[in-house]
Amino acid sequence: MSNFIHSVSLNVSKCKGCTSCLRRCPTEAIRIKEGHAVIDSERCIDCGECIRACPHKAKKAVCSPFEKINEFKYKIAMPAPTLYGQFNNLDDIDYCLQGLLDIGFDDVYEVSYAAEFISAYTRLYLKKEDIKKPIISSACPVIVRLINLRYPSLCDNIMPIIPPMELAAIFARQKAKKKHPELKDEDIGVCFISPCPGKSSYVVNDELGKKENVDVVLAMNDIYFRLLAVMKGEKTPKPLSKSGLLGIGWAVSGGESSALFSDKYLAADGLENVIQVLEEIDNGKLPELDFVELNACNSGCVGGILTVENPYIAKAKMQSLRKYLPVSGAHPDDKIPNEAYFENVNCFKPIQQFSDNMQESMRLMSEIQTVCSNLPEIDCGSCGAPTCLAFAEDVVLKGADINNCIINMKDYLLQKLEEKKDESYDS
Amino acid sequence: MSEAINFHYVVDGDDFTSAGEASVDIKRKLRQLGVDPAIIRRVSIAMYEGEVNMVIHAEGGTVDVNVYEDKIEMILSDEGPGIANVELAMKAGFSTAPDYVRSLGFGAGMGLPNMKSYTDGMEIDTKIGVGTTITMVVNLK
Numbered sequence A: 001m002s003n004f005i006h007s008v009s010l011n012v013s014k015c016k017g018c019t020s021c022l023r024r025c026p027t028e029a030i031r032i033k034e035g036h037a038v039i040d041s042e043r044c045i046d047c048g049e050c051i052r053a054c055p056h057k058a059k060k061a062v063c064s065p066f067e068k069i070n071e072f073k074y075k076i077a078m079p080a081p082t083l084y085g086q087f088n089n090l091d092d093i094d095y096c097l098q099g100l101l102d103i104g105f106d107d108v109y110e111v112s113y114a115a116e117f118i119s120a121y122t123r124l125y126l127k128k129e130d131i132k133k134p135i136i137s138s139a140c141p142v143i144v145r146l147i148n149l150r151y152p153s154l155c156d157n158i159m160p161i162i163p164p165m166e167l168a169a170i171f172a173r174q175k176a177k178k179k180h181p182e183l184k185d186e187d188i189g190v191c192f193i194s195p196c197p198g199k200s201s202y203v204v205n206d207e208l209g210k211k212e213n214v215d216v217v218l219a220m221n222d223i224y225f226r227l228l229a230v231m232k233g234e235k236t237p238k239p240l241s242k243s244g245l246l247g248i249g250w251a252v253s254g255g256e257s258s259a260l261f262s263d264k265y266l267a268a269d270g271l272e273n274v275i276q277v278l279e280e281i282d283n284g285k286l287p288e289l290d291f292v293e294l295n296a297c298n299s300g301c302v303g304g305i306l307t308v309e310n311p312y313i314a315k316a317k318m319q320s321l322r323k324y325l326p327v328s329g330a331h332p333d334d335k336i337p338n339e340a341y342f343e344n345v346n347c348f349k350p351i352q353q354f355s356d357n358m359q360e361s362m363r364l365m366s367e368i369q370t371v372c373s374n375l376p377e378i379d380c381g382s383c384g385a386p387t388c389l390a391f392a393e394d395v396v397l398k399g400a401d402i403n404n405c406i407i408n409m410k411d412y413l414l415q416k417l418e419e420k421k422d423e424s425y426d427s
Numbered sequence B: 001m002s003e004a005i006n007f008h009y010v011v012d013g014d015d016f017t018s019a020g021e022a023s024v025d026i027k028r029k030l031r032q033l034g035v036d037p038a039i040i041r042r043v044s045i046a047m048y049e050g051e052v053n054m055v056i057h058a059e060g061g062t063v064d065v066n067v068y069e070d071k072i073e074m075i076l077s078d079e080g081p082g083i084a085n086v087e088l089a090m091k092a093g094f095s096t097a098p099d100y101v102r103s104l105g106f107g108a109g110m111g112l113p114n115m116k117s118y119t120d121g122m123e124i125d126t127k128i129g130v131g132t133t134i135t136m137v138v139n140l141k
């Protein structure tokens, strides 16, 4: 069994079992059972596609409630740069950061500022000799999990450097301790304002090594409405923002790459595109590339499920916000510090494998082929599985009832009907 | 169990955009069987090249992948024009691909050489005007 804690959850009472989400799931993790959806925890990558697809709002992203911040004496808000693209007529990031202080945080620390350090580290990392190119960005946790589940030979291509949010949390904590030496570790609450459930899963699971830097993950849409109430522009905000345009650029697909000052990169966004690109890399088709930036959401994090603004509009707003900013606010040393590395990146989980024994796997495979050859191959979804093949796999591997296929069911019912007729003739 | 498992694919020669789909599918199957990732990679690259060749040079064909306990065999058959000079075709960089194909990044003349280097055995059976059958083997042990 998997012990991965997910951040996409289902409200069974709202789910009508309508199959809207079934085929949208990129890892075929959803089945409809007993009239409602069930998510396979081992396969789910927390991409949120099913949340987007559900017409009944039965699926939702799980974050911490805002009140959770009160468990800490010293609360630090850590906004993802995407937050800045959510507001109308925002011409200075400081209004937004001041707003965070006004709703109850003691300090703010911009993830975009830390992102500039990660960009610098990436530039250094790409110069190393003994690395497997193309290097794949580790910033979108959904992509990292997708690779770990589906692309065993690409696990070593993932950049072993922590995402900006993690580094920001380390810095934020250090800053707080310096400013207030009397604070104990447990007094400090580092609260990340997240565009997606994927980041939330990243924080609560320690697959990539132990990390205890982020304490609370808050939903961006929740914080947005709280900020609207206080961001009236009445007072002059404190000069809080330290980011340059490179860091802010991370919110949009292509932003992370453009900070590498190289043209040997590719940036793809949206899971379907990403999967196509991964297949190409897996086939050794893109040898000329140094770096590959992949974002699960369309347009990048501005397309995250917890954002409020349309991704394209948010993108335009970010562009005008970046306009008069310095290129980079951060100027890190020419060395990647140890704390910026993941403990383990390659944690390939062969979940697709039928069994540890190849002979047994082959036996199961031929059984699946036999079952599948008797299915109509129309992928109608009424059996509760996304495709006829997935259903055949469920029948052989998980003991699903073959009569869940309506075609088989029809034959079965006709046979029952015949039997009943015979009975009534008899009597 | 000593029987092989067969996966059969029809490669559509009319649809250039679907070239490569069979090699994506075989990857998934081999993963399910628990084949070593490095071997999966070799099989799928070799098959991808062969599949693309069938679409570019031979108006499509079929691929049969037979998985045995000790080896994976790929048989790519087409009823295309055949290869006039196999020795020449095997040379790195040799290509008769039309320009529009090159502009898409194919036609570098590395397909056949790669198919040979990624597999443990390759045989080409070809006849002008009749077609080409290429059999490749990758050992599992």
Ligand SMILES: Nc1ncnc2c1ncn2[C@@H]1O[C@H](COP(=O)(O)OP(=O)(O)O)[C@@H](O)[C@H]1O
Binding pocket: B049, B053, B054, B056, B057, B058, B078, B080, B081, B082, B083, B089, B090, B094, B095, B096, B097, B106, B107, B108, B109, B110, B111, B112, B113, B132
């Ligand atoms: N299935 C095939 N049918 C006919 N000709 C082929 C076939 N496969 C390869 N060829 C010939 O061999 C040449 C070399 O193939 P390959 O090394 O894959 O290079 P490329 O496909 O880039 O041209 C091709 O240009 C073509 O003339």
Ligand code: SF4
Binding pocket: A047, A139, A140, A141, A142, A143, A195, A196, A197, A198, A199, A295, A296, A297, A300, A301, A302, A303, A304, A305
């Ligand atoms: S692209 Fe950004 S918002 Fe979307 S899942 Fe990845 S990290 Fe989250």
Ligand SMILES: [Mg+2]
Binding pocket: B049, B052, B053, B107, B109, B110, B111, B112
């Ligand atoms: Mg070729």
